[in-house]
Amino acid sequence: MKPTVTWDAAAASHLLSRTEFSGTPMRAKQLATRPLSEVVAVMIEEAKAAVPPPKPAWVKEPWVNTERVYPETTAMERMENHRKTGERQTRERNELRCWWLDHMIRTPAPLREVMTLFWHGHFTTEAKRMFVSQALYTQNVALRTHALGNFRDLLGAVTLDAAMMMYLNIEDSDAKKPNENFARELLELFTVGIGNYTERDIKEIARALTGWTLDAPPGTPKRPLVKDAPRSFCRDGLVPTFVKEKHDAGEKTVLGKTGQFGVKEVLDIVAAHPATARFISAKLITYFGASDPRNELRDRMAAKFGQTKGDIAAVLTVLLTSPEFFAKESRGTLIKSPVHLLVGTCRLLSLDVTATPSLAQVTAAMGQELFNPPNVKGWPGGRDWISSGTLAVRYHLPEILFDGKEPAGFEPIATDRNFALPADEKARREMIARIRDFDKKRREERKKDGFKVSFEPAKVLDGAVPEKPEELVAALAARLYLVTPRPDTLTTLTEIVRNAPPVERVKLACRLILTTPEYQLA
Amino acid sequence: MLPQIDRRRFLSVGALTATVPGFLSQTGHVLADDKSLANKERVLVVVQLAGGNDGLNTLVPYRDEAYYKARPKIGIPRTQSLKITDDFALHPETGELRTLYDAGELTIVTNVGYPNPNRSHFRATEIWETAYPDKPVHTGWIGRYFDAECRGIPSPMLGLQLGENPAMTFSHPKGRAVTLTNPSLFKWDDATGKAMERLNRVGPTDNPQLDFLQRTGNDTLSLSRKIQDALKDGKSGAEYAPFNFSQSLKVVAQMIAAEVPTRVYYVSLGGFDTHTTQTGRHAGLLQELSQGISSFVADLKALGHLDRTLVMTFSEFGRRVAENEQQGTDHGTAGVMFLAGGGVKAGVHGTRPDLSDLDDGDLKFQIDFRSVYAAVLKDWLGADAKKVLGIDVKPLPVIS
Numbered sequence: 001m002k003p004t005v006t007w008d009a010a011a012a013s014h015l016l017s018r019t020e021f022s023g024t025p026m027r028a029k030q031l032a033t034r035p036l037s038e039v040v041a042v043m044i045e046e047a048k049a050a051v052p053p054p055k056p057a058w059v060k061e062p063w064v065n066t067e068r069v070y071p072e073t074t075a076m077e078r079m080e081n082h083r084k085t086g087e088r089q090t091r092e093r094n095e096l097r098c099w100w101l102d103h104m105i106r107t108p109a110p111l112r113e114v115m116t117l118f119w120h121g122h123f124t125t126e127a128k129r130m131f132v133s134q135a136l137y138t139q140n141v142a143l144r145t146h147a148l149g150n151f152r153d154l155l156g157a158v159t160l161d162a163a164m165m166m167y168l169n170i171e172d173s174d175a176k177k178p179n180e181n182f183a184r185e186l187l188e189l190f191t192v193g194i195g196n197y198t199e200r201d202i203k204e205i206a207r208a209l210t211g212w213t214l215d216a217p218p219g220t221p222k223r224p225l226v227k228d229a230p231r232s233f234c235r236d237g238l239v240p241t242f243v244k245e246k247h248d249a250g251e252k253t254v255l256g257k258t259g260q261f262g263v264k265e266v267l268d269i270v271a272a273h274p275a276t277a278r279f280i281s282a283k284l285i286t287y288f289g290a291s292d293p294r295n296e297l298r299d300r301m302a303a304k305f306g307q308t309k310g311d312i313a314a315v316l317t318v319l320l321t322s323p324e325f326f327a328k329e330s331r332g333t334l335i336k337s338p339v340h341l342l343v344g345t346c347r348l349l350s351l352d353v354t355a356t357p358s359l360a361q362v363t364a365a366m367g368q369e370l371f372n373p374p375n376v377k378g379w380p381g382g383r384d385w386i387s388s389g390t391l392a393v394r395y396h397l398p399e400i401l402f403d404g405k406e407p408a409g410f411e412p413i414a415t416d417r418n419f420a421l422p423a424d425e426k427a428r429r430e431m432i433a434r435i436r437d438f439d440k441k442r443r444e445e446r447k448k449d450g451f452k453v454s455f456e457p458a459k460v461l462d463g464a465v466p467e468k469p470e471e472l473v474a475a476l477a478a479r480l481y482l483v484t485p486r487p488d489t490l491t492t493l494t495e496i497v498r499n500a501p502p503v504e505r506v507k508l509a510c511r512l513i514l515t516t517p518e519y520q521l522a
Numbered sequence: 523m524l525p526q527i528d529r530r531r532f533l534s535v536g537a538l539t540a541t542v543p544g545f546l547s548q549t550g551h552v553l554a555d556d557k558s559l560a561n562k563e564r565v566l567v568v569v570q571l572a573g574g575n576d577g578l579n580t581l582v583p584y585r586d587e588a589y590y591k592a593r594p595k596i597g598i599p600r601t602q603s604l605k606i607t608d609d610f611a612l613h614p615e616t617g618e619l620r621t622l623y624d625a626g627e628l629t630i631v632t633n634v635g636y637p638n639p640n641r642s643h644f645r646a647t648e649i650w651e652t653a654y655p656d657k658p659v660h661t662g663w664i665g666r667y668f669d670a671e672c673r674g675i676p677s678p679m680l681g682l683q684l685g686e687n688p689a690m691t692f693s694h695p696k697g698r699a700v701t702l703t704n705p706s707l708f709k710w711d712d713a714t715g716k717a718m719e720r721l722n723r724v725g726p727t728d729n730p731q732l733d734f735l736q737r738t739g740n741d742t743l744s745l746s747r748k749i750q751d752a753l754k755d756g757k758s759g760a761e762y763a764p765f766n767f768s769q770s771l772k773v774v775a776q777m778i779a780a781e782v783p784t785r786v787y788y789v790s791l792g793g794f795d796t797h798t799t800q801t802g803r804h805a806g807l808l809q810e811l812s813q814g815i816s817s818f819v820a821d822l823k824a825l826g827h828l829d830r831t832l833v834m835t836f837s838e839f840g841r842r843v844a845e846n847e848q849q850g851t852d853h854g855t856a857g858v859m860f861l862a863g864g865g866v867k868a869g870v871h872g873t874r875p876d877l878s879d880l881d882d883g884d885l886k887f888q889i890d891f892r893s894v895y896a897a898v899l900k901d902w903l904g905a906d907a908k909k910v911l912g913i914d915v916k917p918l919p920v921i922s
Contacts (some may be wrong), residue, residue, distance in 0.1 A: 169797050169848065175849035181797045184853070188642050199882075230799060333731045365703070367686055372803065374687050375572075377644055383734060385687050388742040390703030391735075395710065395718060395742075413684075413773065414795065417765040420615050420805040432764060483732060492720045507819030515714075516721045517735035 003323040007036045011326050017482050017522040018334065019043060019320065020110040025478055026462065032476030040320045041056035043442050044313050047147050050109035055098055056137065058092050062217050063134050069226045069233040078233070081522055085167055092133035098368045100140065104343045105353060113398065115147035115316070116140070117339060118287050120370075121378035123158040123190060128416075129369045130167040135238055136371050138449035152271040155190070162214055168376070175248035178206035183343035186266075186375050192275035197255060204252040208261040211247025214238050264519065277305035277507055279315060281315060282520050286381065287520070289334030290325040297324040302312030334522045335385050341394065341520070348480060349510060350459040356449040358406055365393045365410045386520070394520065398511030400453035404451040413438045420483070447505035457506035465506060469498040476509050485518045529862075536806055561677075562830070564865075564902060567774060567787045567818075568664070568691060569835040571811070573795030574643065577840035577857035577885075578875070579804060581632055583610040588877035592844040596801050596851070607767055611872040615809040618816030619860070625820060628862045629920045632872035635856035635887025639839065643795070646838035651690035653892055653911050663910060664786050665694030671905045672698065677783035678741045679748070680687070684770040685790050692788065699786075700745060705753055705773060708746035719743050735738040752780035759824025760817045767791040767809075769812040775818055779825040785903070794837060798848040811835070815862055829864040832902050842883055856887035859894055865902065867922040893918040 014022025020043075023031075031039050051246055059312055064079065067085040104113045120143055127136060139161055145152035152315065158164050159182075165171040168182035183205035187197040216237035225234045253263045254269050261269075270276060281301035285292050301318045306372040308314045336344065346353050353359070357447050360370060367390045373379055382423055396407040415435065421428045450487055461479070466472045473493045477485055493509055500508045562782030582598045583589050584605065590597045603611030604620045610632070612620050615776045622628035628638070636655040649655045653663040661669075668680045681692040681699025692699035710718070722739035753776055762768040768787045777784060791811055796804050815833060822828040856875065875885045897917035899907040908914045 012710055169850075172848060174847040177844075179797060179850075180852050184642065188644070194642065298668055300761060332729060335735070348737060365707075375643070380687070383731075384688060386735060386738050387683075387701035388738060389686075389700070389704070389707065391738055391742045392702070392707040392746070393918060395714075396707070399710075407707065408709065409704035411704070412766055414764055414766045414769040415538055416766075417763070417806050417810040419802055420809045421763075436764060483729060486725050486727060486732075488723060488725050489721060492717075496717060512717055513720060515718050517732055517739050520735050521729075521731055 003327070005036055005321070005323050005326045007326075009034050010090070012034075012039070013482065014326065014331055015320065017344070019114055021104070021114065021340055021370075022348045024348065024462075024521075036311045036321055040317055043320075044148060046109045046173075047111035047115070048313065049256075050107060050112040052141070052144055053099060053103040053107075056092070056095055058088075058095070059134055059137055062239070064065060064221075065232075065235050067233055067239070068223075068236070069229050071226060073226075087441075089131055089133045091445065093127055093131065093136065093371065094357040094360070096133060096137055096140075096447055098355040098357060100337075100370055101343070101360050101363075101404040102355035104339070105355065110343075110347075112144065112147055115312075116144045117337075118284070119143040119147055119154065121287075121373060122283065123154075123164065124373045124378045125163045125167045125371070126373060126375065127369075131379035132162065132166065132238070135162040135166065138238070140371075144338060146312075148316070149311075149315040151276075151305070151312055152267065154285050154312070155267050155271050156264075159186075160212065160240040160263065162240070165212065165214055165240060170209055170212050173206065173210045173212065174246045175207070175210045178203070178210050178248065180206040182206075183209060186270060189377055191270040192255070192273050192278065193279035196273070196275040201254055204254050204261075207250070208252050208254065208266045209263050210267050211245075212263070213241050213243055213246075215241040218258075225370055234329060271310060274302070274306065277310075281319075282306060283317055284316065285324075288319060288325065289330060290319060290322065291327055291329035291333070292324050297322050316430050332521050336520055336522050337379065337381060337383060338363035338368035339370070340389075340522065341366070341397070344522070345397070345401065345514065346453075348460075349455060350402070352454045352456070354452040356452055357446040358449065358451050359400075361410055361455070362393075362397070362400055362405075365389050383384050385387060395515050398514050400451060401453050402455055402507060402511055403515075404453055406447065406451070411443065455507060455510075460506060460510065467502070469505065470494045472505060473497055473509055476506070478514060480510070480513050483518050483521050485516070489516055489518060527640060542619075561783045561785070562781060563759040563780055564830045564832065564904075565785055565787065565834045566664075566878060566898060566903065567771075567789065567831065568688065568689075569811075569860075570788065570790040570813070571794050571807075571835055571837035572790050572792040573837075574646075574839045574841055574853055575794040575807075575837035576800065576804060576851055577632070577837075578794060578843065579800075579810060579868075580613050580616070581858045582611045582613065582617045583628060583874050583877070585609065586874065586877055589843075592877065594845070595849050596845045602718065607675075607870055610870055613805070613808045614824075615805045616812035618812040620796075622816060622819060622862055623868065626868040627864065627866065629866040629868055629922065630858060630870045631859040631861070631918065632870060633856045633875045633888040634859050634872065634883060634891050634894065635839075635885070636890055636892070637887075639855040639884070639887070640854040641855075643838055648778060650836050650838055650891065653895055654860055660693060662689070662691040662693040662696075664788075665697065665699070665908045667899060667903065667905055668692075668698040668785070669694050669696055670909050671903070672785060675783065675785075678744055679782070679784050681786045681788065682774075682777065682782075682784045683788040685775060685788070689788050689790075692786075699788075700741060702749075705749050705796065706751075708742075708745075708749050715743065715746070748782060749777075752777050752782050755780075757825070758821055760821035762817045762821075763810065765810055765811050765814075767810050768817060771814050772821070775821045775827075778822065778827050778831060796841070796850050797846070797852060798850040800845075800850045815860070819862055832861065832865055833865040834894070834898060834899065835860045838883060839881060843877060843880060843885060846881060854884050855881070856885040859891070861894075861920050865921055867920055869921060872916055885889055889918060890915060894920060897921050 009028045012028035035038040067081045151268040169179040170182045173179040183202045217239050239282045281298045304318050305315050399405050421431050466475055497505050497509050551615035579598055584600045584603045584604045602614040603757050605611040651662050652659050672680055679700045683689050683701040688701045724740055726735045762772045774787045837857050841854040872889050892911055892915045896907040896915045897920045899905040900917050901921035
């Protein structure tokens with residue numbers, strides 16, 4: 001017999017915890033009064049219609065390279081421009097993290113951001129390697145624009161886009177010796193997945209993708225390049241531009257199809273490949289935490305992907321209305337990502353919060369720095385979120401949200417060495433001093449706004465604060481836990497709350513709940 | 523930090539815990555004070571060079587014309603390279619490694635790889651970390667070593683990784699390893715700590731994820747005191763460069779010297795994926811590697827623990843022999859491993875790669891990495907290598 005979904009308030013809470021970072025019991029009750037299909041349809045429509053966050057003030061159209069080197073630029077000017085540009089971009093990247101985090105906390109249509117975050121972990125760019133702030137912003141806009149749109153459109157928008165072109169070396173890949181970096185990740189991580197292509201496919205795609213560079217908008221007067229200057233010092237713009245002479249126009253064979261392919265044809269082929277439909281569906285299932293041991297849900301989603309030619313909203317609808325998603329094995333078994341944990345907590349506790357760079361560092365210390373995934377594969381998720389190190393950071397969350405204090409050890413032990421230091425002892429010491437100074441400034445800049453969070457006990461329980469400790473704990477547990485808490489957890493909480501003065505109780509219980517194993521699950 | 527009033531209340535709750543028996547006797551507290559767990563056994567420090575280190579520019583075949591032909595722009599000039607044998611020279615920024623080599627404290631394995639090499643970062647890393655080139659498995663080679671050989675040791679941190687993403691090397695259903703980015707994070711006030719210990723007490727449920735979180739939570743809390751104890755003196759026998767990898771090794775040295783019950787440490791140095799303008803970045807990375815290992819060896823020697831410490835580096839692959847058009851190198855195959863410490867048999871193992879006999883532009887490996895693992899397992903850790911690796915492979919004679 002085909003399993004069905006029991007649609008009730010608990011199921012609605014489960015849905016909200018996965019699609020909207022979290023949901024209050026009140027909202028869950030409201031949703032449960034309408035049919036599931038309608039609830040999901042409305043949720044997706046609202047997500048699609050959501051107003052994107054306003055563009056940060058520092059985004060310039062067209063982009064200006066403030067460290068561009070000209071033949072007349074002196075070495076001194078070059079160094080100074082490079083330093084200033086670095087400082088400015090560090091500031092802008094901090095702002096960018098806050099800009100997104102703040103939007104996630106406030107948006108009335110969180111599913112759009114949940115999906116943008118999904119794609120951010122899929123079509124990755126590491127800010128530690130591709131640090132042009134404006135390109136990071138533009139990529140994020142593309143991910144949000146197509147988050148619930150068409151997969152082929154999304155793939156096209158992120159491929160011929162400055163961030164990806166710089167990050168995976170599409171920029172200036174030359175027919176003479178094509179760069180294979182993007183081609184490999186396109187197949188392995190972005191579309192068909194491992195086992196569905198050969199090394200030959202990678203080489204052929206690399207050829208098809210040659211001939212692209214980043215340049216100023218068409219019509220901008222040309223300035224000569226400076227010989228041997230690194231690309232970041234002579235890039236005139238971030239507009240993807242085709243250079244015919246550097247493109248390999250010959251015939252290629254990609255995944256069994258042959259032709260004089262360029263980027264468009266390659267993306268058409270990989271996007272329409274059945275393995276891509278399965279790969280993306282399986283990744284969504286994992287992200288949303290559904291249990292699908294026999295791949296039946298994956299295959300239904302992949303079929304929908306095929307029928308709709310990659311309509312992401314339609315594929316997601318299959319997932320969010322499936323019996324698998326609501327099965328017992330899928331409930332309370334998703335380990336919250338750091339962003340999920342932080343954003344969900346701010347929303348659930350109705351905190352009055354403004355995202356600051358320090359707040360953005362909270363998720364980074366827990367292993368999920370926005371705009372800076374660990375590598376091109378993105379965040380692995382699941383149990384990989386939890387190690388003793390990241391759990392220790394989670395234990396500090398109450399201190400951050402309730403006391404506004406940053407614990408020690410929030411950043412890596414030290415910075416990375418990005419270049420070789422000079423052999424001369426004196427020059428080396430000077431260089432180290434400069435690096436230390438730069439790093440110190442960077443930390444101070446990040447910390448200068450501290451945390452802007454305030455907590456009002458009355459808001460947490462929508463004004464109705466029970467007097468009896470066990471009832472208070474039960475009410476908070478109902479609001480904050482997705483799993484049934486262990487009896488021991490409730491007894492311990494009650495006992496501690498009973499011994500605290502009434503005025504402190506809500507806050508104390510909340511801070512303890514945040515450190516329990518149960519709270520890490522959605 | 524909890525408000526003052528709550529802390530007092532907590533302490534009074536603590537006094538009432540007869541109703542919740544034994545929460546103070548949880549593993550953490552026992553371990554923190556138990557000297558019998560002090561580890562005087564040999565330890566291994568695994569160093570991951572993430573991204574695919576360019577072996578040919580690390581250990582340079584400086585007399586091979588084919589090398590300079592394949593790398594006209596990024597080849598290491600003969601005059602600058604640090605010659606160590608008739609065939610090989612080290613990268614100019616690894617002077618400290620040459621000093622170790624000359625002192626008999628460094629072994630280099632060249633042209634090391636495995637059949638049917640994989641060029642995906644992720645699959646290749648998995649292959650090195652699981653030691654199973656033929657099929658994906660879910661256990662790491664050290665995870666299996668712990669399971670097979672260390673069952674009797676009641677340590678919550680047989681493996682300790684400094685870094686962000688848990689390494690597969692330690693993976694095992696009965697995981698015995700922890701990962702941490704910064705040891706300073708393991709500090710909270712007593713009242714909070716005690717409350718968290720009570721809330722994280724392990725009570726099995728029917729939710730495997732919840733049980734996993736309980737176990738890790740319990741380990742984390744028991745570790746916190748142990749780590750603070752190990753690091754509180756902060757004594758160090760050498761100067762380290764102020765960078766992440768070097769500073770991580772400094773922490774590892776302190777832990778080894780404090781005889782914490784850890785058998786295998788794991789530290790990563792990332793950034794080796796040099797597809798473009800490789801020269802400067804690679805030089806910086808190798809300098810960090812060289813200085814980091816050199817400081818670490820000097821430190822342990824000064825603290826009297828070098829004889830029981832072995833460092834082993836690995837990277838998921840080497841790089842393509844020919845440079846690309848953007849003065850970088852793409853993913854390749856065989857690479858170079860270093861082993862350092864008091865117990866190595868110094869020298870270079872393996873012969874010069876034959877650049878005239880390539881496999882579609884890539885090196886053909888000569889030494890299987892599992893023969894290095896076998897040596898580490900059998901000759902260093904005294905383990906049954908065959909049981910851990912699943913194959914009977916002759917250990918490479920790298921341990922004296």
